[in-house]
Amino acid sequence: MENKMRIELDALPENEGFARVAVAAFVTYRNPTMEEISDIKTAVSEAVTNAVIHAYEEKGGRIVIRCSMQDDLLHMEVEDSGKGIADIGQAMVPLYTSRPDLERSGMGFAFMEAFMDSLEVKSAPGKGTCIIMEKRLGNLPWAADGE
Amino acid sequence: MDDTFQIIDHYLMIRLPEEIDHRSCREITRKADALMLDEQVSHVVFDFSNTKFMDSSGIGVLAGRYRKISCFGGKVYVMHADSRMKRILRMSGLTNLIEFMD
């Protein structure tokens, strides 16, 4: 069975927590472990925060989050129409940040990569960025929550 | 002042919120930096007792406070971080700069 959802929200710091909780709630019926929930929340937070800070430079804009569950596979896309990334390879290097002035640490992509099974970045300067991530959830729907 | 920030024996103790993200970090940074100007403060302690979530924004806050306090020979300590928080700190290389207190 496939199950899909889509959220469109303003690129505001106030919505970062909402985005995390919304995606976590969407996957709840699959009985994910606490760790899987934390991994997904971290990945959502990183992608949404990047849209708020980098894509729209904290001036606001729209973010679209699309999720689908195909059996145990979560597919998630976080898309903005902001300034885009000129050099994706450089952006993904751990500890690289274009905004050290804002005390960013350059760990966002590294965390998305570590906590999800796959990460793909599509971007074009002036057009926007789409982050595509997937994660297979280990528990079967009828399995008990836990380790 | 609420007990989120306390100065005890030259240590600035910061009780971190339940969720450390871009939004909550702004406030922590602003207040911490104001208090660190206080000449009584020589070291900073981040208390993770209440913290259930942290993203890369938290790494920036800890690294930034480390940069400031280490200029004066001070240290950054972390207490009550659970295994996930420790993993995140380790991945970012921060464990080489900070000390765990618990």
Ligand SMILES: Nc1ncnc2c1ncn2[C@@H]1O[C@H](COP(=O)(O)OP(=O)(O)OP(=O)(O)O)[C@@H](O)[C@H]1O
């Ligand atoms: N949605 C986006 N739009 C434009 N640029 C982006 C976007 N996402 C990331 N970037 C660019 O990629 C760089 C690396 O992103 P990453 O999330 O790894 O680190 P950061 O956001 O700079 O720091 P941190 O996530 O640790 O706070 C950013 O500094 C920015 O230049």
Ligand SMILES: [Mg+2]
């Ligand atoms: Mg980031």
